[in-house]
Amino acid sequence: MLKTYSISEVAKELNLTVYTLRYYDKEGLMPFVERKPSGTRLFKESDIEALKVIECLKSTGMPIKEIKVFIDWCSDGDFTLQQRYDMFVERKAVVEAQLEELNKTMELINHKCQYYKTALDAGTEDIHKNNKIGSF
Amino acid sequence: MLKTYSISEVAKELNLTVYTLRYYDKEGLMPFVERKPSGTRLFKESDIEALKVIECLKSTGMPIKEIKVFIDWCSDGDFTLQQRYDMFVERKAVVEAQLEELNKTMELINHKCQYYKTALDAGTEDIHKNNKIGSF
DNA sequence: TTAATCCTTAGAGTTAACTCGAGGTCAAGC
DNA sequence: GCTTGACCTCGAGTTAACTCTAAGGATTAA
Numbered sequence: 001m002l003k004t005y006s007i008s009e010v011a012k013e014l015n016l017t018v019y020t021l022r023y024y025d026k027e028g029l030m031p032f033v034e035r036k037p038s039g040t041r042l043f044k045e046s047d048i049e050a051l052k053v054i055e056c057l058k059s060t061g062m063p064i065k066e067i068k069v070f071i072d073w074c075s076d077g078d079f080t081l082q083q084r085y086d087m088f089v090e091r092k093a094v095v096e097a098q099l100e101e102l103n104k105t106m107e108l109i110n111h112k113c114q115y116y117k118t119a120l121d122a123g124t125e126d127i128h129k130n131n132k133i134g135s136f
Numbered sequence: 137m138l139k140t141y142s143i144s145e146v147a148k149e150l151n152l153t154v155y156t157l158r159y160y161d162k163e164g165l166m167p168f169v170e171r172k173p174s175g176t177r178l179f180k181e182s183d184i185e186a187l188k189v190i191e192c193l194k195s196t197g198m199p200i201k202e203i204k205v206f207i208d209w210c211s212d213g214d215f216t217l218q219q220r221y222d223m224f225v226e227r228k229a230v231v232e233a234q235l236e237e238l239n240k241t242m243e244l245i246n247h248k249c250q251y252y253k254t255a256l257d258a259g260t261e262d263i264h265k266n267n268k269i270g271s272f
Numbered sequence: 273t274t275a276a277t278c279c280t281t282a283g284a285g286t287t288a289a290c291t292c293g294a295g296g297t298c299a300a301g302c
Numbered sequence: 303g304c305t306t307g308a309c310c311t312c313g314a315g316t317t318a319a320c321t322c323t324a325a326g327g328a329t330t331a332a
Contacts, residue, residue, distance in 0.1 A: 081261065174280085174329090
């Protein structure tokens with residue numbers, strides 16, 4: 001017999017709330033989770049892995065409705081393999097763009113750290129007044 | 137005389153809508169933008185730079201209300217230099233964490249690209265059935 | 273001078289993703 | 303048998319960040 005987990009155990013493991021997990025279920029992201037006759041959800045190890053993939057997609061900015069489309073493809077069998085592959089290739093491009101964006105952000109933040117360090121040492125922001133760049 | 141820009145010019149430049157810019161103004165993010173006697177906003181080059189900083193902070197996930205606190209500090213003068221410096225140092229840590237997270241995401245996405253490429257070549261997902269990892 | 277194209281304001285509507293409360297079920301321990 | 307605590311559903315409420323509408327004023331081009 002495979003070990004199963006309760007919704008609160010899964011919530012703790014994935015750093016989500018039970019509310020959020022039930023919300024995901026309501027939105028159709030967890031059709032694979034089985035139930036006791038009483039209705040209580042029984043999460044298998046593989047369900048937790050699936051939820052990690054869902055979290056991964058979410059962290060790329062994919063809306064829940066689109067994630068549901070992917071989950072539906074998973075239930076639909078092999079003839080959706082191409083769509084699923086294409087989806088991940090597209091996600092890869094998205095994440096690459098996000099990484100680039102985030103690196104630019106980091107550059108500006110670093111610049112501002114420098115800017116304020118200099119100003120702080122001088123005791124005034126005026127130290128940057130004659131500088132065409134970075135005054136704000 | 138310094139060249140000024142209309143709200144729609146700025147919107148185009150920053151890839152925002154005029155609605156969004158007016159919303160930011162309403163939320164207090166743009167106290168520095170001057171007006172014609174008729175009320176029309178006149179954006180200076182430095183205002184656009186300031187908006188780029190705002191966009192940068194926003195892209196780190198900072199909520200608009202917190203950005204407003206920073207903007208207020210900027211108006212308050214040199215005695216808020218320490219706070220502003222601390223804020224950027226903290227943002228730097230946030231962005232570093234985001235980069236780490238995004239790199240993990242990229243790893244999983246790459247793994248899934250591989251997974252589906254293999255499945256696609258085999259014509260079936262069953263190829264991964266005996267594989268403890270990655271079945272979904 | 274008249275129309276088009278900006279701009280203004282206040283405030284209502286939208287969307288996504290939760291977040292929670294009410295009311296009920298179920299299983300374990302005293 | 304009764305209490306406790308964790309589970310369930312349904313549906314309403316919340317929040318952030320827009321997004322837009324309505325009503326009207328200013329500016330420009332033919």
